[in-house]
Amino acid sequence: MNIQEIRAQFPILHQEVNGKPLIYFDNAATTQKPLRVIEALQEYYQLHNANIHRGAHALADRSTGFFEDTRKVVQTFIHANEVEECIFTKGVTEGINLIAQTWGRKNLQAGDEVLITHMEHHSNIVPWQMICAEKGAILKVIPVLPNGELDLNKLDDLFSVRTKMVACVWASNALGTINPIEEIIQKAHAVGAVVLIDGAQAGSHIPINVQQLDIDFLVLSGHKLYGPTGVGVLYGKRALLEKMPPYQGGGEMIKEVSFEGTTYNEIPFKYEAGTPNIGDVIAFKYALEYVNQLGKDNIIAWENQLLNTFTKGVIGLNQTYGEDAIQLIGTAKNKVAVQSFLLKNKHPFDTGMMLDALGIAVRTGHHCTQPLMKRYEIEGTVRASFAFYNTLEEVETLLAALEKMLKRR
Amino acid sequence: MTINEIQDQIIDNFMLFEDDMESRLFYLMDLGKKLPEMPADHQSDEFIVKGCQSKVWLYPVYEDGKVFFEANSNTEITKGLISLLVQIWSGKTKEEILASDLYFIEKIGMGGMIGSQRSNGFASMIKKMKFYASI
Numbered sequence: 001m002n003i004q005e006i007r008a009q010f011p012i013l014h015q016e017v018n019g020k021p022l023i024y025f026d027n028a029a030t031t032q033k034p035l036r037v038i039e040a041l042q043e044y045y046q047l048h049n050a051n052i053h054r055g056a057h058a059l060a061d062r063s064t065g066f067f068e069d070t071r072k073v074v075q076t077f078i079h080a081n082e083v084e085e086c087i088f089t090k091g092v093t094e095g096i097n098l099i100a101q102t103w104g105r106k107n108l109q110a111g112d113e114v115l116i117t118h119m120e121h122h123s124n125i126v127p128w129q130m131i132c133a134e135k136g137a138i139l140k141v142i143p144v145l146p147n148g149e150l151d152l153n154k155l156d157d158l159f160s161v162r163t164k165m166v167a168c169v170w171a172s173n174a175l176g177t178i179n180p181i182e183e184i185i186q187k188a189h190a191v192g193a194v195v196l197i198d199g200a201q202a203g204s205h206i207p208i209n210v211q212q213l214d215i216d217f218l219v220l221s222g223h224k225l226y227g228p229t230g231v232g233v234l235y236g237k238r239a240l241l242e243k244m245p246p247y248q249g250g251g252e253m254i255k256e257v258s259f260e261g262t263t264y265n266e267i268p269f270k271y272e273a274g275t276p277n278i279g280d281v282i283a284f285k286y287a288l289e290y291v292n293q294l295g296k297d298n299i300i301a302w303e304n305q306l307l308n309t310f311t312k313g314v315i316g317l318n319q320t321y322g323e324d325a326i327q328l329i330g331t332a333k334n335k336v337a338v339q340s341f342l343l344k345n346k347h348p349f350d351t352g353m354m355l356d357a358l359g360i361a362v363r364t365g366h367h368c369t370q371p372l373m374k375r376y377e378i379e380g381t382v383r384a385s386f387a388f389y390n391t392l393e394e395v396e397t398l399l400a401a402l403e404k405m406l407k408r409r
Numbered sequence: 410m411t412i413n414e415i416q417d418q419i420i421d422n423f424m425l426f427e428d429d430m431e432s433r434l435f436y437l438m439d440l441g442k443k444l445p446e447m448p449a450d451h452q453s454d455e456f457i458v459k460g461c462q463s464k465v466w467l468y469p470v471y472e473d474g475k476v477f478f479e480a481n482s483n484t485e486i487t488k489g490l491i492s493l494l495v496q497i498w499s500g501k502t503k504e505e506i507l508a509s510d511l512y513f514i515e516k517i518g519m520g521g522m523i524g525s526q527r528s529n530g531f532a533s534m535i536k537k538m539k540f541y542a543s544i
Contacts, residue, residue, distance in 0.1 A: 018428075018430040018431075019428055019429075019430070346485070347463070347483060347484040347485065349462065349463055349484045349486070349487075350438070350484050350485045350486050353434060353486055353523070353524075353527075354431065354434055354435075356430075356524075357430035357431040357433075357434050358430075358431055408435065
């Protein structure tokens with residue numbers, strides 16, 4: 001991959017912050033958008049804007065075509081069997097809430113169990129807590145080992161005949177851990193449970209094949225995949241989606257409405273009530289195509305190099321400034337390019353602000369994973385998360401900034 | 410020194426760093442380190458300043474018609490911020506505190522230095538100190 005050529009496609013990266021060249025290491029929060037995505041947004045509003053699926057005019061026809069084109073690209077991106085199994089949402093949070101409120105409401109009963117992991121984002125905890133409370137179901141948690149991997153030895157004890165849903169993050173936003181979802185899916189299916197995979201972080205890093213992995217539900221966020229905000233994907237197997245009740249009522253999701261009763265539309269439209277986020281969905285296609293063009297294997301190889309340079313650099317700093325000068329949180333063998341860390345005796349807010357003064361954007365805090373932070377007995381971390389447009393020089397600049405802080409202690 | 414004399418001195422000190430944000434923050438943290446230690450029993454939930462992302466404790470002591478402030482924070486930069494206010498207001502009369510105009514904030518470019526979230530927290534500290542001066 002030619003990183004300079006790639007960077008030329010991301011205009012936002014070419015600016016100064018606090019008089020220093022911007023170094024964007026907050027890619028796990030949101031990724032930047034390539035020029036083609038930004039242009040597509042403008043083109044849509046300048047040339048094509050119309051409501052989709054029902055208009056009897058040229059613009060509506062064109063917009064509908066573009067909108068459905070994105071769905072086809074999504075289908076290929078995740079290797080879904082059918083295009084109708086790909087539903088557009090606002091993002092991962094909406095996708096999970098949709099499943100909890102439709103599949104969960106229909107299928108969970110008192111005493112049933114929903115299994116999640118200790119490293120879930122709040123968006124894969126709270127929707128399940130809500131539906132469990134409503135149904136009298138029980139939320140069970142797969143523990144996390146000190147290095148940030150799931151404690152798979154506990155899996156067999158946690159699964160039971162009452163396990164109805166396993167909702168599991170593919171790659172942890174706080175630790176970077178890639179979970180062995182294949183094994184989890186197999187075990188879940190063996191007890192007849194359905195699996196939802198939170199692909200928020202995985203989407204931009206890991207090749208996805210929902211059929212090969214036998215994933216029941218997968219949720220993605222467009223903005224973490226180089227696309228616009230406000231677009232997400234919910235994949236579900238047709239057999240499951242068809243049996244679930246609708247999520248929201250309104251236009252688009254109906255077949256026929258009368259005051260006596262209403263019949264619902266087919267999937268995917270059954271779950272896309274109201275005018276969708278047309279422009280952003282259309283532009284999202286170009287983000288997926290950009291990632292396809294670079295190739296996930298190339299992306300992984302480069303991001304691993306960035307991550308390894310950082311972790312090796314930290315280990316080097318610890319040799320000079322003391323073994324615990326910088327504590328790495330999340331040292332699983334199999335990781336995406338996300339690294340949480342803490343400087344000894346330094347609050348993550350202070351570290352984050354010092355880095356910002358140097359033009360380096362990182363995330364600080366609990367990363368919407370408060371139970372996980374509690375597990376590590378910390379308030380939060382500093383998190384650097386890398387993307388394919390980051391350079392090794394940028395990683396070295398971050399390491400130099402951290403060294404400066406260690407020197408001043 | 411009067412409130413405004415102290416403010417002018419703070420402005421002069423920050424001006425030395427011009428736009429070097431890193432040095433400004435290091436300076437702010439150093440100021441925080443100079444803050445007298447706050448008695449542990451005054452660092453209770455009752456004296457936490459609400460509206461700050463970091464934890465900030467503020468405890469007023471009234472003596473000889475003057476207000477003295479004890480303060481602490483769990484983050485170094487925020488401790489530096491509260492130390493500026495302590496430097497300016499501690500040992501002044503209630504009337505002086507309530508009548509004062511904190512023009513140094515704009516002069517040193519505080520907003521750009523600490524960002525909008527911390528600026529809100531900083532405003533909460535000011536409000537709390539003025540409240541202590543009003544009772």
